[in-house]
Amino acid sequence: MARSSVITPLDVAAIKKDFPILDRQVHDHRLVYLDSASSSQRPQAVLDAMDRYYEHTHANVHRGVYLIAEEATAAYEAARAKVARFLGAGSAAEGVFAQNVTEGFNLVAQSWGRANLRAGDTVLLTEMEHHASLVPWLMLKEAIGIELRYLGVTDDGQLDLSRLDELVDGVKLVGLTAVSNVLGCINPVRQVADAAHAAGALLVVDGAQFTPHMATDVAAMDADFYGCTGHKMLGPTSIGVLWARAELLEAMPPFLGGGEMIRDVRLDGFEPNEVPWKFEAGTPPIAEAIGLSAAIDYLEGLGMEQVRAHERALTAYALQTLPDRFGDDITLYGPADPERRSGVLSVGFKGIHPHDLSQVLDQSGVCVRAGHHCAKPLMRCLGVSATARASWYVYNDEADIDALADALAEAAAFFA
Ligand SMILES: Cc1ncc(COP(=O)(O)O)c(C=O)c1O
Numbered sequence: 145m146a147r148s149s150v151i152t153p154l155d156v157a158a159i160k161k162d163f164p165i166l167d168r169q170v171h172d173h174r175l176v177y178l179d180s181a182s183s184s185q186r187p188q189a190v191l192d193a194m195d196r197y198y199e200h201t202h203a204n205v206h207r208g209v210y211l212i213a214e215e216a217t218a219a220y221e222a223a224r225a226k227v228a229r230f231l232g233a234g235s236a237a238e239g240v241f242a243q244n245v246t247e248g249f250n251l252v253a254q255s256w257g258r259a260n261l262r263a264g265d266t267v268l269l270t271e272m273e274h275h276a277s278l279v280p281w282l283m284l285k286e287a288i289g290i291e292l293r294y295l296g297v298t299d300d301g302q303l304d305l306s307r308l309d310e311l312v313d314g315v316k317l318v319g320l321t322a323v324s325n326v327l328g329c330i331n332p333v334r335q336v337a338d339a340a341h342a343a344g345a346l347l348v349v350d351g352a353q354f355t356p357h358m359a360t361d362v363a364a365m366d367a368d369f370y371g372c373t374g375h376k377m378l379g380p381t382s383i384g385v386l387w388a389r390a391e392l393l394e395a396m397p398p399f400l401g402g403g404e405m406i407r408d409v410r411l412d413g414f415e416p417n418e419v420p421w422k423f424e425a426g427t428p429p430i431a432e433a434i435g436l437s438a439a440i441d442y443l444e445g446l447g448m449e450q451v452r453a454h455e456r457a458l459t460a461y462a463l464q465t466l467p468d469r470f471g472d473d474i475t476l477y478g479p480a481d482p483e484r485r486s487g488v489l490s491v492g493f494k495g496i497h498p499h500d501l502s503q504v505l506d507q508s509g510v511c512v513r514a515g516h517h518c519a520k521p522l523m524r525c526l527g528v529s530a531t532a533r534a535s536w537y538v539y540n541d542e543a544d545i546d547a548l549a550d551a552l553a554e555a556a557a558f559f560a
Contacts, residue, residue, distance in 0.1 A: 149542065150457045153450040156541040162187040162442075163539050173509025176547040181325050181353060181488045181535035182513045183375045186439070190378060193438035194431045205430055206404060206421070220430050223437035224420070230440045231351075231370065232361035233387050240386045240393070240420040241428055245352045245373040246276040248386030249319075251399040251423060252348055252369050253280035259397055261316055263289030268315040268345070270295040270303060270331075271525050272324045275518040277350040277371075281319065295320075297525050301327040301478040305335070312343045320347065322354035322365075326517050326531065327478035328459075328488035330354075337366040346392075352376055356537070357455055357486050359448035362387055374432060378538075379439035383432035386423075393419040400425035443538075451538055455487035458536050462489055462545045469549050473556065477531060487540075490517070490531035493552060496559050498532040504558055505532075508551035 160166050163185045168175045177185060203213035205220045225236040233239055242248040257280075261267070267281050271294045284290050293311050296304040303320075312318060318340040322333050333349055340347040348369035351360060356377035362370045369392070374383040388396075398405050398416050402425035408415040416422045443451065460482040466474050466489075475492035479485050493501055498514035505512055512534045516523045523529060534548055 150461045152454040152457045152541075154446060154454040154538060156454075156539065159446070159539050160541075162189065164188060164191070166539060170509045170511075171507050173507075176508075176510045176544050176551075178534040178536060178540065178544060178548060179511045179513045180356075180376065180537035180540075181533065183381070184356065184378050184537055185539065186378055186380070186435075187442050189442050190380065190435045190438045194380065194435040197431050197434045202431070204427055216430060219437075220428065220433050223433035226437045226440055227385050227433075228387070230360065230444070231355065231372070231385070231387050232363050234363065235390065237419050238387050238390050238393065240388070240423040241433055242371075242384045242386050242423075243382050243429070244375075244384035245350065245371040245386075246384070248371040248384050249277050249348070249350070250280045251386055252371075252388075253284050255396045255399045255423075256346075256369075256392065257281070257284050257290070257317075258288065259395075261288065261290050264291065266291045266293055266315045267317045267319065268293045268295065268311055268340075269319045270321065271297050272303065272327060272329075272519065272522045273319065273321055274325055274350060274352065275520070276352070277319050277321060277348070278521070294521075297327070297522065300480065302329045302484070303331045305332070308336070308339050312339045312345065315340075315343060315345045318345050318347045319350070321350040321352075323357070323486045323488070324478070324519075324522070325353050325488060326490050326519050326522055326526075326533065328485035328490070329479050330358075330484055330486060333365045333367065341366065353486060353488065356443075358452045368392060374436040374439065377436075377439055378442055379436035380429075380432045383429040383436050385436075390419065393423070396423075398422050398425070402426045404428070446538060454538060455536060456482050458540060458542070458545060459485060459487050459489070461542055462534070462536075462548075465545060465549055466491070466552075470552065470556075474552070477526060487536040488533060489535070490533045492528065492531060494556055494559065496555065498530040500559070501532045501552075501555055504555040505548070505551045508547065508554060510548055510551040512548070 205217040346368040349367040351372040355372040405425040477490040502514035
């Protein structure tokens with residue numbers, strides 16, 4: 145079969161060499177890692193930055209007055225400043241380090257939500273939210289009786305905005321994923337921000353699948369809260385970022401209590417620290433922040449415009465190759481136009497259960513995620529219990545998509 149060539153601005157052969165894990169063999173095949181939407185791999189530069197920190201600098205931050213403790217504090221706070229700049233934030237104080245984006249959204253619900261919402265107040269979400277940006281609000285519904293409304297999904301796998309004005313009317317907060325982790329669609333955040341603000345509501349944006357793949361500008365989005373997570377953007381696990389407008393953070397009560405987040409403690413009360421430390425109880429993820437900072441250096445070295453162009457080209461290639469090869473045997477979810485989607489492709493294949501499919505693909509070294517992708521309401525909306533999801537990143541190329549297609553053909557033969 146003639147194969148079209150992907151024109152990409154990235155030198156993927158050189159990039160692959162930066163990721164030691166991609167040298168691995170699995171089941172006697174080269175590792176074809178197509179599960180970066182779940183968690184990306186890390187370049188050597190990130191691993192080295194974290195090792196160097198532990199080997200030369202580690203001490204607890206914000207406490208010690210000896211040299212390495214001051215160096216650790218400086219490195220941790222420099223990481224915060226870098227993340228803030230990467231997100232287009234006005235100041236480093238607007239960036240709170242959390243364990244992951246899930247913790248960030250629980251912070252918004254438990255701190256801002258409990259302080260500002262009452263029984264009967266409404267939050268507008270979408271049917272394509274990841275559980276991380278849905279369940280914290282369902283918990284608040286149970287706890288204090290808020291109401292939830294939802295923007296739906298169109299038949300071609302995009303956000304249905306046809307009833308936006310009607311549904312946003314009277315709500316206090318809107319929650320929206322910038323990119324769906326199942327459909328791959330890129331949502332019109334600014335349009336929803338404008339509608340939310342016109343209705344007097346705040347907007348919380350889930351950037352978990354956006355920031356790793358496209359230049360992020362929280363100011364241009366006009367978001368009020370924005371979350372992303374380190375392990376999907378070449379960084380370590382156990383670090384996420386919650387960005388929020390400074391005046392919101394200032395007014396919000398602390399979420400978790402303990403050391404670091406206080407200015408004073410007496411037996412009859414406490415005074416919280418300034419932002420962002422007010423929201424960082426206990427010893428923070430220091431090495432992880434330094435690893436995330438190195439990941440941002442790596443991404444900026446590639447250029448976020450180039451990262452996006454590369455993924456768009458691979459997406460176009462996959463959207464052409466898979467139906468060409470498998471016709472009606474493959475169902476692709478999400479928009480058909482690569483301009484409108486990120487590098488995430490959920491599929492149904494010949495009625496084979498996605499878990500079985502994923503296990504058979506693994507025998508060819510191809511890693512894809514199978515399941516509900518922590519988006520059960522969206523699965524119900526699509527009328528399936530699960531999909532198989534391939535997702536690509538800076539270290540994937542045309543050969544990886546071809547390997548996926550070849551492995552699918554083998555799966556088809558196996559299940560025939
Ligand atoms: C869109 C989206 N939001 C939130 C999350 C949660 O990320 P984490 O598990 O790092 O908190 C994910 C992870 O899959 C995601 O894809």
